[in-house]
Amino acid sequence: MLAVNRFWHKAGRTQRHTGASMGNSCINQLRFLIFLIASLAGAYQSNGFRYLSPKPRVPLFVFGDSIYDPGNNNYINTTPDFLANFLPYGETFFEFATGRFSDGRLIPDFIAKYAKLPLIPPYFQSSYRQFVYGVNFASGGGGALVETHEGKAIDLKTQLRYFKNVEKQLRRELGTEGTDRLLSNAVYMFSIGGNDLLAPNPIFSSFSTEEYVGIIVGNFTEVLEEVYKAGGRKFGFLSLLPLGCLPYVRAHNAEGNGETCVKDLTDLAKSYNAALAQKFKQLQKQLKGFIYSNFDFFNAVSQRLSNPSKYGFKEVKSGCCGSGAYRGNYTCGGKRGDAAYDLCDNPDEHFFFDSYHPSETAYHQFAGLMWNGPPSVTGPRSLKSLFEV
Numbered sequence: 001m002l003a004v005n006r007f008w009h010k011a012g013r014t015q016r017h018t019g020a021s022m023g024n025s026c027i028n029q030l031r032f033l034i035f036l037i038a039s040l041a042g043a044y045q046s047n048g049f050r051y052l053s054p055k056p057r058v059p060l061f062v063f064g065d066s067i068y069d070p071g072n073n074n075y076i077n078t079t080p081d082f083l084a085n086f087l088p089y090g091e092t093f094f095e096f097a098t099g100r101f102s103d104g105r106l107i108p109d110f111i112a113k114y115a116k117l118p119l120i121p122p123y124f125q126s127s128y129r130q131f132v133y134g135v136n137f138a139s140g141g142g143g144a145l146v147e148t149h150e151g152k153a154i155d156l157k158t159q160l161r162y163f164k165n166v167e168k169q170l171r172r173e174l175g176t177e178g179t180d181r182l183l184s185n186a187v188y189m190f191s192i193g194g195n196d197l198l199a200p201n202p203i204f205s206s207f208s209t210e211e212y213v214g215i216i217v218g219n220f221t222e223v224l225e226e227v228y229k230a231g232g233r234k235f236g237f238l239s240l241l242p243l244g245c246l247p248y249v250r251a252h253n254a255e256g257n258g259e260t261c262v263k264d265l266t267d268l269a270k271s272y273n274a275a276l277a278q279k280f281k282q283l284q285k286q287l288k289g290f291i292y293s294n295f296d297f298f299n300a301v302s303q304r305l306s307n308p309s310k311y312g313f314k315e316v317k318s319g320c321c322g323s324g325a326y327r328g329n330y331t332c333g334g335k336r337g338d339a340a341y342d343l344c345d346n347p348d349e350h351f352f353f354d355s356y357h358p359s360e361t362a363y364h365q366f367a368g369l370m371w372n373g374p375p376s377v378t379g380p381r382s383l384k385s386l387f388e389v
Helices: 025-047 107-114 156-185 194-198 209-230 247-251 263-286 297-306 360-372 383-388
Strands: 003-010 013-020 060-064 187-191 234-238 291-295 315-319 340-343 350-352
Touching: 060 107, 060 156, 107 187, 107 360, 107 383, 156 209, 187 209, 187 383, 194 263, 209 263, 234 383, 247 315, 263 291, 263 297, 291 360, 291 383, 297 315, 297 360, 350 360, 360 383
Parallel strands: 003 340, 060 187, 187 234, 234 291, 315 350
Antiparallel strands: 003 013
16 A cells, blocks of 8 residues: 655644555445444334334435435546545544545435434445435436536436336335335435536537526436336425535636625526426426425525524635635545645534535534425425425
């Protein structure tokens, strides 16, 4: 194993760490597997879970992008830009890198906890015994369009194909009746669309903004309808955050000084959110039994960026980890072409952990709102109500 030199900038000082790479993917995967086994054992012990028991736990199936990816990209052939299996990712909670694009847990991890489920594992790390709790198919960089980061991330339709593989295995093991009951009882969470709007896409220039947003929503809808056909009835959605406020966007905005969010991208996120909200209402009318929770991620983030101290944050413009202005250069961890990067002392005081992604503290707050927030924030239902219905 080669020695690795890493530069960490803390409190204005550069510290050199020399030794075996603690971000080694094999070691991290082993650590996470141990953690996952402990989580599952705890769930079995505390919940007495058997799917065919009188009061079964409600499974959780997760689809999406890096907001929800628990480490699926660790198992595909991709580049470091689409990986987070190296420190300081994961350092706050897990104390090692799991592949999550944050310093700790993500929203689905907290939702699983609230629902008394074990940590929902990545699809590539799952086994049949874990399928009865649910599976996470999300992939950092993934989009509703196949062309978005094609070949580097798992797009939504491929995630659907993996879900159908799980369905087939469940039907072999549980039979038709048991699988139908499990899938209709499950909650399905989605976070998708941000990469389709942020990533350079050759088809974007061929359409108007409205048409392009419609194509993304159309692809997303096709996947939702397929999950519905498989038996899915309860869905949890996450709108896009204000994309123009990401540290990466602030730092690379040629027209401004970074102090304000980039309006064009933020307006694009608004357009997408509005189109999705309308589509969900249509699906509720068209698909019998379709119920959903749509979390207003855009406004929840905007409130924290506008009034950080109210929510316990000291820094909301810069990432905790990265380099350059606003730590907007995507260099966190020193694996993406530049070994030097800055790392803050207190990630919990930062809204953003790196150039694109919120911190565990922010995700924890959002998960609480999604679980049991008021209808104005997470309407027409809360996730808690979906797990209880």
